[in-house]
Amino acid sequence: MKTLYLDPISGISGDMMLGLLVDLGVELSAIESELCKLPVSGYALEARREARRGITGCRVHVTIDEHHHHRTWAGIDRMLADSALPEAARELARRIFRRVGEAEAKVHGVxxxxxxxHEVGAVDSIVDIVGAAVGLTLLGVEQVVCGPLPMSQGTVLCAHGAIPLPAPATLEILKGLPIIDGQCDKELVTPTGAAIAAEIAEFGPLPAMTLETVGYGVGGRDLPDRPNLLRGLLGETTENGEIDRVVVLETHLDDTTPEVLGFLMERLLAAGAFDVGYSPLQMKKNRPGLRVTVVAPPPLADRLARLLLRESSAIGVRRYETERLKLRRDSATVATELGEAAVKLIYEGEKLLRVSAEYASCRALAEASGRPLPEVYRLVERAAEAFFPV
Structure with a gap:
């Protein structure tokens, strides 16, 4: 499987992602040709070789002559939906913008x-997001894996004035995903970069692969303590990309209340655990108890183990790293008589095995329509099976 591993040495932004894709072999002219299908003007793209801390990569510079042009999420989404962009790139760009829009809506309470x-709706950011979606499609990547994203401290100026780093929208986008302290007072991960990474990538360690190409997307600043680069490793993964590594955390409890257990599961999942499960067992002194099992990305093992110790009565946690055989997943939306609904596509290699409706989307449709949730599930899955025949 053709796999791209994103190594966010100094974070990720939209222009760094564009530069990386061009450095990996995508022709900038091919991206520009697709961007011309959008009713957006007043910009120019230039790709040039630049070095950061002695390492050379590609910087894609977006020059604009349009300023302070505010756009709504609905307007951007409608523009993309009505465009003649290739379907895969068009839908990916819409999902990335929706992530940013939902984060902004949460932060501003609207x-x-x-x-x-403001910044995200400006021409340069539309170019970054759509260009990244087009570039990934042209590159033919089947799987993207990303390392944990480095978070900054301090403040940054935007349309609303000075805001703290990481930007509030960035943190909303990255909920449930692994982050680390970037030890930097400059913005390393922008909302646009965070949304691109969150939408296209699984987060985890570098997968076993036959390395083919290495590329570098160059950021605008020349940072004093690190090369301001987004590195990409492109290659073929073994086992069709279906095996990765996870950490399993376990502990036994016999004195924790159901209320605490419910809250514990919520905290662990919010902190980035892939899955949390409780199973009954008989413990010493004939006490009924339960086993807590947490499956997580290896970089989050320490954080989740300490959270488990703090939020429960456990005084010890067992941990081990193991392989995980998994099926490839993709996301899509389907139209139903109740509105659009999100579905999950499950693949074995290139074969589509099944399509399943997403709970949150079905619940929203059920609440809006007054229909029973099981009926909505059936409605969405019938629509999905007609659109994506298994």
Whole structure:
């Protein structure tokens, strides 16, 4: 499986992602050709070789002559939906913008449809997001894996004035995903970069692969303590990319209340655990108890183990790293009589095995329509099976 591993040495932004894709072999002219299908003007793209701390990569510079042009999420989404972009790139760009829009809506306390974009809605960011979606499609990547993203400290100026780093929208986008302390007072991960990574990538260690190409996307700043680069490793993964590594955390409890257990599961999942499960067992002194099992990305093992110790009565946690055989997943939306719904596509290699409706999307449709949730599930899955025949 053709796999791209993103190594966020100094974070990720939209222009760094564009530069990386060009450095990996995507022709900038091919990206520009697709961007011309959008009713957006007043910009120019230039790819040039630049070095950061002695390492050379590609920087894609977006020059714009349009300023302070605010756009709503609904307007951007409608523009993309009506465009002649290739379907895969068009839908990926829409999902990335939706992530940013939902984060902005949460931060500012407004409905998604009324969100006004400032920096993210400007021409350069539209170019970054759509260009990244087009570039990934042209590169033919089947799987993207990303390392944990480095978070900054301090403040950054935006349309609303000085805001703390990481930007509030960035943190909303990265909920449930692994982050680390970047030990930097400059913005390393922008909302646009965070949304691209969150939408296209699984987060985890470098997978076993036959390495083919290495590329570098160059950031605008020349940082004093690190090369301001987004590195990409492109290659073929073994076992069709279906095996990765996870950490399993376990502990036994016999004196924790159901209320605490419910809260514990919520905290562990919010902190980035892939899965949390409770199973009954008989413990010493004939006490009924339970086993807590947490499956997580290896970089989060320490954080989740300490969270488990703090939030429960456990005084010890067992941990081990193991392989995980998994099926490839993709996301899509389908139209139903109740509105659009998100579905999950499950693949074995290139074969589509099944399509399943996403709970959150079905629940929203059930609440809006007054229909029973099981009926909504059936409605969505029938629509999905017609659109994606197994």
């Amino acid at each position: 409905p998604l449809e009324t969100v006004h974009f």
